[in-house]
Structures are given as C-alpha cells and as structure tokens.
Amino acid sequence: MGCRSCEKPKMNYRKGLWSPEEDQRLRDYILKHGLGCWSAVPAKAGLQRNGKSCRLRWINYLRPGLKRGMFSQEEEDVVINLQAKLGNKWSQIAMHLPGRTDNEVKNYWNSYLKKRVMQAQGGANPKSPAELTSMSTTDPSMSVQRHQHHHSSGSTTTSHDHDTNIKTNALSAAVPLTQQPFDQQAQQQSKNFVFSDWAPAPESYTVSAHWPASTASSGNVTPSHCGGAFGDQMSGSYGALPPHQDHQSSVAAAAAAAHGAAAGIAGSGYFDLLNMGDIYGGFSSTNDDLLF
DNA sequence: AACCGCAACAACCGCAAAGGG
DNA sequence: TCCCTTTGCGGTTGTTGCGGT
Numbered sequence A: 001m002g003c004r005s006c007e008k009p010k011m012n013y014r015k016g017l018w019s020p021e022e023d024q025r026l027r028d029y030i031l032k033h034g035l036g037c038w039s040a041v042p043a044k045a046g047l048q049r050n051g052k053s054c055r056l057r058w059i060n061y062l063r064p065g066l067k068r069g070m071f072s073q074e075e076e077d078v079v080i081n082l083q084a085k086l087g088n089k090w091s092q093i094a095m096h097l098p099g100r101t102d103n104e105v106k107n108y109w110n111s112y113l114k115k116r117v118m119q120a121q122g123g124a125n126p127k128s129p130a131e132l133t134s135m136s137t138t139d140p141s142m143s144v145q146r147h148q149h150h151h152s153s154g155s156t157t158t159s160h161d162h163d164t165n166i167k168t169n170a171l172s173a174a175v176p177l178t179q180q181p182f183d184q185q186a187q188q189q190s191k192n193f194v195f196s197d198w199a200p201a202p203e204s205y206t207v208s209a210h211w212p213a214s215t216a217s218s219g220n221v222t223p224s225h226c227g228g229a230f231g232d233q234m235s236g237s238y239g240a241l242p243p244h245q246d247h248q249s250s251v252a253a254a255a256a257a258a259h260g261a262a263a264g265i266a267g268s269g270y271f272d273l274l275n276m277g278d279i280y281g282g283f284s285s286t287n288d289d290l291l292f
Numbered sequence B: 001a002a003c004c005g006c007a008a009c010a011a012c013c014g015c016a017a018a019g020g021g
Numbered sequence C: 001t002c003c004c005t006t007t008g009c010g011g012t013t014g015t016t017g018c019g020g021t
Helices: A020-033 A038-045 A051-062 A073-086 A090-095 A102-121 A129-138 A140-145 A159-174 A182-192 A247-258 A273-286
Strands: none
Touching (some): A020 A038, A073 A090
C-alpha cells in the first residue's frame, strides 16, 4: 500500500472549501491519469491540498456516479434499517445506496434521520426498525416536516424539489421503483439521480441491493496499481437521457459534453459506468508510468 | 435591516488497518 | 518482523444559507 516513490514536499496545505478551479484541476488530473497514489496527486495536479483532502473531494463530490439531492424514501428506509442492523458502519450502509457516499449517509443520519428515529423511539413503545420503516413510508406528517431547510448551500435541489420528492416518494413507497410507469420513474429519477455537475445524469439507473460491494463507499475506488480498475466500482445500467430531463440534468449533460476529456461519456445519450470503468481502466493500464 | 438560531452540507481530524521495503 | 506510509473510516467541526424575531 505504501507508495515510497511518491515524493511528498512539505508545504502548507490549503484548507477549507474547494474552489471551482481546484475541482477542475483535480478532475482533469484524474480523468487524464486515473486514480493512483493520492499523496502524489496534489503535487502532480498542481493543488495545494494534501492527498487526503483530494481523495475526500473526489470521493464525496467529483466522482462520477454520485447522486445528489434528496434521499428517496427507499434510500431512507435502507439507511434506517441498516443503521439499526449494523450501527454506524456508514461505509457498509453506503454500499447499499448506489451513488451515495458514506459521508452523505452519515450527514443525513446525523442531521435528520437520527432525530426522527429517536423521536419515534421516545414514544410509548420503542419501534423496531421495521416499524420505523413502515412509519417512514406512511406517516405524512413525518415526511412533510422533513428538510425544511434542506440543501441550503451548494446543493442542487430546492425546497420546491423537496416538495416534489415528498409526493413522488409517497408513490414510490407503494409501488416498487422498477414497476412504476415510465413517466413516473423518469420524473422521480430526474429529481433524485442528479449526478455531479460534470457527469451526465442517467435516466435508467438500476437501484438494487446488488450494487457492487466495493461501490458506494468512499474508500473503495481502488487505485489501479493496487489491482483494481476504477470501473469496477462503477457499474450500473444506464439508458437514454429522459426526454424531459430537468434543467440540472441538461446542464450536467451539457457540462459532460463540453468536457471532451471524458471521452465519450456524453453525446450519445448513453452512459454506462462499466464503459466508464473501461475508460479509467485504460488510463490506469497505460499511464501507470505517469503515475509513478 | 440586522441579528440569532437552526439545519444541512462540506471538510477536517485522528485512529486503525493494510501493505511494501 | 518491524517500520513507515498510505488509505479507509467514523466522529467532529466549520461554513453557509434560510427562517424567525
């Protein structure tokens, strides 16, 4: 695991929020060279950050395949159930939530779900996870009160979006996502599956418990030199962009299209993360000499 | 209009595990 | 086997924006 060839110049690392320029540098570097030794990334990408910070930024914000925006009812239920079952094993919980990072799950739990669960348990009869789940999908008051301030900063959804989500979530609670009518799915997914601003938003995204075990969690984007290809972490089925994708999806697609380095990510309207993996795998297999 | 409190999210910190020399 | 470095994870803190007063 050690990477002694990575020179580590002593420097005062920048802290705090990332600027768009820094994001761009990191994104460009990883698109060009693939994932490698994080400690070497800042110097090579021209960033005054430490490797750890770069890694976090990539995993939690820049990595393709990330969902942004509201947690769906299903996701919420998964978090509640798994938290009850596993405890605060956020990385493991995140594995069951495609496109969510452990940090996101953790934040969501700490800022919202925990209170709700405690509130529920504070009642006469502490509720089992199953009861909590059922409560979460059936109690309108619980849904309506949630997230009155949600996504106040740097986020892609608004309280209006949230209202929409509440409505669609009520529907999705009754009908499995995959069985919903196309329009309904598209509407819901176009709200919930908002990718990073540079990656296209998929329309058809397989939500299942079979997301690769090494996928959703932050840490599992294995550096190529450690035997894994980036694409291994990014599987899932994607279809054409919806005919009525929301503004954000359009922007995302446009951004991706503008981002030629993403080599075929956009343009066709299809986005297959396995192919994405091929892309990254290709980077790693051919550019290891650049990494080290 | 200014201030304050709260909520949500981003990012940092510290520790432990993993792996190479 | 030990040491050192990197990575991964979870807890915590910092920042930002909104709503209420």
